[in-house]
Structure formats: structure tokens, C-alpha cells
Amino acid sequence: xxxxxxxxxxxxxxxxxxxxxxxxxxxxxxxxxxxxxxxxxxxxxxxxxxxxxxxxxxxxxxxxxxxxxxxxxxxxxxxxxxxxxxxxxxxxxxxxxxxxxxxxxxxxxxxxxxxxxxxxxxxxxxxxxxxxxxxxxxxxxxxxxxxxxxxxxxxxxxxxxxxxxxxxxxxxxxxxxxxxxxxxxxxxxxxxxxxxxxxxxxxxxxxxxxxxxxxxx
Amino acid sequence: xxxxxxxxxxxxxxxxxxxxxxxxxxxxxxxxxxxxxxxxxxxxxxxxxxxxxxxxxxxxxxxxxxxxxxxxxxxxxxxxxx
Numbered sequence: 001x002x003x004x005x006x007x008x009x010x011x012x013x014x015x016x017x018x019x020x021x022x023x024x025x026x027x028x029x030x031x032x033x034x035x036x037x038x039x040x041x042x043x044x045x046x047x048x049x050x051x052x053x054x055x056x057x058x059x060x061x062x063x064x065x066x067x068x069x070x071x072x073x074x075x076x077x078x079x080x081x082x083x084x085x086x087x088x089x090x091x092x093x094x095x096x097x098x099x100x101x102x103x104x105x106x107x108x109x110x111x112x113x114x115x116x117x118x119x120x121x122x123x124x125x126x127x128x129x130x131x132x133x134x135x136x137x138x139x140x141x142x143x144x145x146x147x148x149x150x151x152x153x154x155x156x157x158x159x160x161x162x163x164x165x166x167x168x169x170x171x172x173x174x175x176x177x178x179x180x181x182x183x184x185x186x187x188x189x190x191x192x193x194x195x196x197x198x199x200x201x202x203x204x205x206x207x208x209x210x211x212x213x214x215x216x217x
Numbered sequence: 218x219x220x221x222x223x224x225x226x227x228x229x230x231x232x233x234x235x236x237x238x239x240x241x242x243x244x245x246x247x248x249x250x251x252x253x254x255x256x257x258x259x260x261x262x263x264x265x266x267x268x269x270x271x272x273x274x275x276x277x278x279x280x281x282x283x284x285x286x287x288x289x290x291x292x293x294x295x296x297x298x299x
Binding site for chain 2: 048111119128130203207211
């Protein structure tokens with residue numbers, strides 16, 4: 001009896017949701033026209049990249065800051081101890097990873113480059129690079145990370161620092177993150193490159209640091 | 218044809234989501250979660266949002282799946298140890 005009641009309530013709820021979805025009013029503000037109208041000044045020709053790095057640059061700046069903060073939090077709660085020596089996996093898996101990793105790097109660079117004019121961009125490219133690192137770690141070719149050394153630290157903060165430097169440098173022109181249309185394209189590319197590197201290291205770091213104690217005997 | 222594909226995709230999403238939450242074995246739930254993420258990426262592509270689809274496939278299905286599998290492995294090893 002009770003099950004029947006719950007099922008009926010669920011079905012009524014689903015029906016109400018469907019009706020509400022079908023009767024949604026058209027959005028009050030249509031942002032597509034202004035986004036496409038100003039696209040020529042953003043230095044990129046893909047509207048999503050224009051929104052992420054130009055119109056709403058703040059959001060992306062804060063996003064990379066949040067990810068950096070997450071990695072710092074992970075670093076503070078993990079201790080330095082733990083065995084980082086990778087355990088050797090099956091040679092077939094290792095060979096497959098050796099073949100796949102360079103291809104993934106090529107895909108990541110393509111995604112980064114394609115971000116200017118078609119779907120792609122720093123986040124996707126960084127995630128693919130991080131996935132390559134995770135793959136190499138899982139088959140035992142890449143050791144887990146202890147506390148990162150100086151080059152690694154620079155790489156991890158590079159995206160945020162470059163983004164923030166560009167943002168504050170533009171502050172002299174009046175507003176934060178208002179790129180001059182002439183150099184917007186090259187500035188966006190510079191920020192995207194730094195973001196890709198840092199995102200890859202941060203995302204890979206989340207995995208390589210957290211999974212480090214797994215090999216402990 | 219595309220309607221049939223969309224319908225199948227929606228049903229597969231609902232089914233894999235339901236199975237992910239209700240299956241008893243953790244490892245199976247994680248694999249179902251990865252499958253759910255990939256189906257979700259397809260759904261985003263069908264909704265003309267390939268950017269989100271790419272991010273979902275790479276981060277949602279790939280990295281999160283790897284982290285979950287790793288956590289599962291660590292839990293099992295810890296349980297096996299006295």
C-alpha cells in the first residue's frame with residue numbers, strides 16, 4: 001500500500017515536472033545576439049571561449065583559483081611519508097599506455113588550439129593531459145608525487161599567476177580583464193596555454209598525491 | 218531516427234543512473250557511473266553543447282571515474298589488511 005502511494009506520488013511529480021518544462025516561458029533576456037555582435041572584438045571566433053575568457057573572465061579566474069586552493073588543501077592534509085615507488089604492471093598495459101600517452105598529448109594541444117574557433121579550450125585540454133598522467137601512473141610508469149619541488153610548484157601556480165598578471169596589467173587601462181581588441185587574441189592564447197599547463201598539473205596532482213599511499217605495503 | 222536515438226539515450230541515462238544508485242556492488246556502481254558520464258556527454262552533444270560534452274567526458278567520466286576506482290581499490294586493500 002505504502003509503496004503504491006510513493007509510486008503514485010513520484011509519477012505525479014514527474015508529470016508536474018514535464019508540464020512545467022513544456023510550459024516554460026521563453027527566456028526574458030536573449031544574450032546570444034549581443035554575444036555574437038561583439039565577437040569581433042574578443043580575438044576569438046568561438047562564442048563559448050569568448051564568454052569564458054573575455055566576457056566572463058572573472059569566473060574563469062576564480063575557477064582556477066578554486067582548483068589551486070583544492071590542490072593546496074590536499075597538499076596540507078597529506079604527509080610526506082608513503083612509498084612512491086610504482087609497482088610494475090603487466091607489460092601489455094604498459095605498452096598500451098606508452099602508445100596512448102603521446103596521442104593524448106597531441107589531442108590536448110589540438111583541443112587547446114581549437115578552442116579559439118570551435119569546441120575545445122583550456123579545461124578540456126588540461127583534463128586530457130591529466131588523464132594521460134593518471135594513465136601512466138596506473139600502469140606504473142609514473143611515480144606518485146611527494147610534496148612538489150620548485151619546478152612543479154611553478155607549473156601549478158603558472159595559470160593563476162599569468163591570468164592575474166594579465167588582469168592587473170589591464171587594470172591600468174581602466175578595468176580588470178578588459179582586453180584591448182587588437183591584442184585580445186594573443187592574450188587569450190597566452191592565458192589559455194598557462195591555464196592548460198596548470199590545470200593538467202592540478203588535476204593530475206589531485207590523483208597522484210591522493211593515490212600515493214596506495215602502494216604502501 | 219534522431220528522435221528514436223534521443224529517446225534511447227534518455228532511457229539509457231535514466232536506467233544507468235538508477236542502476237548506479239541501487240546496485241549492491243561498489244565496483245559495478247563505479248563502472249556504471251563512468252558509463253553514465255559518457256552517455257551524459259553524448260546527451261550534451263545532442264543538445265548542441267559539445268563544449269560541455271567534452272568537459273563531461275574528460276572530467277566527469279574520466280578523471281572522477283579513475284579517482285573513484287582508485288578509492289575503491291584503496292578501501293579494499295585496507296579491508297584486506299588486519
